[in-house]
Amino acid sequence: MKQKIAVQVDDLTVAYNYKPVLWDIDLEIPEGVLMAIVGPNGAGKSTLIKSILGILKPIAGSVTIYGKSYKKQRSLVAYVPQKGSVDWDFPTTALDVVTMGTYGSLGWIKRPRQKQKKAALEALEKVGMLAFKSRQISQLSGGQQQRIFLARALVQDASIYFMDEPFQGVDATTEIAIINILKELRKAGKTVIVVHHDLQTVPEYFDWVTFLNVKKIATGPVKDIFNDDNLTKTYGINYKVSIQE
């Protein structure tokens, strides 16, 4: 079966102060996969996502989303940044943060109205946070904050979801709640790309995986390529992970 390619990355090189963080990355992400990007710290996992989304400027290479440049396909893509990338003391409520997900479809100057607010409330309900809609965001626990971020991505109603470490600093219950939502997204035919740290859970959560360490080590179905050989190549040490069937 020939799958459609959701995201295509060609010869992507990104550097911070002339030091390459990503080196000549070629990557094809088929439509409808739930993919983990794994690699050690400093491997360029977040950088890869940010370059695909046009937040960082690569020094070489190109990225296409369903065959067109990201700028033209913005509405198809939702992004969940790392939780630590924002100031949670910002004076705003959970509902307001989720409503921010609708800003992209609104464009410049236009304000969110009843329709956008309704969509935000529905997304909050989906992640089980409706009761907290008026809560100031600093008054939420780490797991709740992550759910708010997820709801904000859901409200964008995109085809492709990029998430930067959504499981960082969340409790077990939230982790399960989040992964269930991600699996639901995949069932609905969406493509989900997650920067992931916990190697133990890769086979359980994901069906596709990309090994990254400045260069792309391997990419493909978890059942085919999630093995000690690739892990060792990526992490540089002899890595053994027991894969549960």
Place this chain on the structure above:
Amino acid sequence: MSNAQIEIQLIASLVAIACAIPGTFLVLRKMAMISDAISHSILPGIVIGFMFIHGSFSFVDNITFLSSFKQFLITYGLESPFIILLAAFSGVITVVLVEYIQKTGLVKEDTAIGLVFPALFSIGVILIAKNANDVHLDVDAVLLGELAFAPFDRLIIDGTDIGPKALWIIGVILIITITLLIAFFKELKLSTFDKGLAASLGFSPVVIHYGLMSVSSITTVGAFDAVGAILVVALMIAPAASAYLLTTDLKKMLLLSVVFGVLSAISGYWFARFLDASISGSITTMLGFLFLLVYLFAPSKGIIAVMYREKQQRTEVSLLTFLLHLKNHDDESERHVNHLNEHINWQKVRSKTVLELALKNNMIVIDNKIVSLTPKGDEFTTQAIDYIITNEDAQIEDMKDDFFLFRG
């Protein structure tokens, strides 16, 4: 009140509002010090503009393009907007330079700020000193401003006096600021809270950043005349910082900043009259005083509220310890009031506070100096321990209202 008095207060209030709006976003973006840099480095822009108009540069008259441009400005009465734009431009240059130096990775942002603005400011100071005879500018006025003289500089069109020039300048700037705020509120909020998302949704954070920097620069120039370089910073930062401690809603924070700014402007004016001292100095004193009050008495973030909360939390931890002890020990000797002092090793005062709190909440009954848990106390203890072990928030939502301990 005389006309001049009303005019001074009006100018001060408009300046305060115009500063409070960009100031709120600067505070939230943790860029307060940038306003300090801008307020100083607009000086060379102002001085060069001033000298250009007033003929201190002899080369201007030799270059046809420049001299006709100057003539154009004078003919259409555009001297002030020209100087303001030139000064605002040098403010934006500061931001560019700071970011450029910072991007080299050799020094941190605060160091970069400390390098850039004194350099630009000193160019302004030297230019003033070199041309002191031709130019009606002096360093004192630049640093402190002189609001008291503002009503003397009138705007006269076709022979009609339509009010002080400063009032018109700051009024126009304020209208521009408010229009931009209303139009781009959503974009400002998004890019301030989450730059990454803003970029991925197509709202360029760079465009919004420089938009805000330009507005801040123009506002600073407009306020500069009235309150001087040092006090502009106070008007931008202090109202926003005070408002930040009082609210968790961005719109309310903006509104409170504006109210605080105006309050300080008007009370500062009367304080200055009372002391017969500098108006701008008095306004800043009021700003500082206001912040102090908020810092002390703000209902949830104020220092007194925080101290009270911590004390309550300590007591509540003791209460929980005590309740847990009761739950774990059925033996009557373990539940005797005196045992509290001996065995749990608490001072009398603390034991008394804890017992009273438990009694007040109907969590225990004391019968003949023997303490027993009520069903309510028993349930509370189970729930609380459950929360501490599982860390699941949902179960204790209703307990948050009564107990500080669970409010995080």
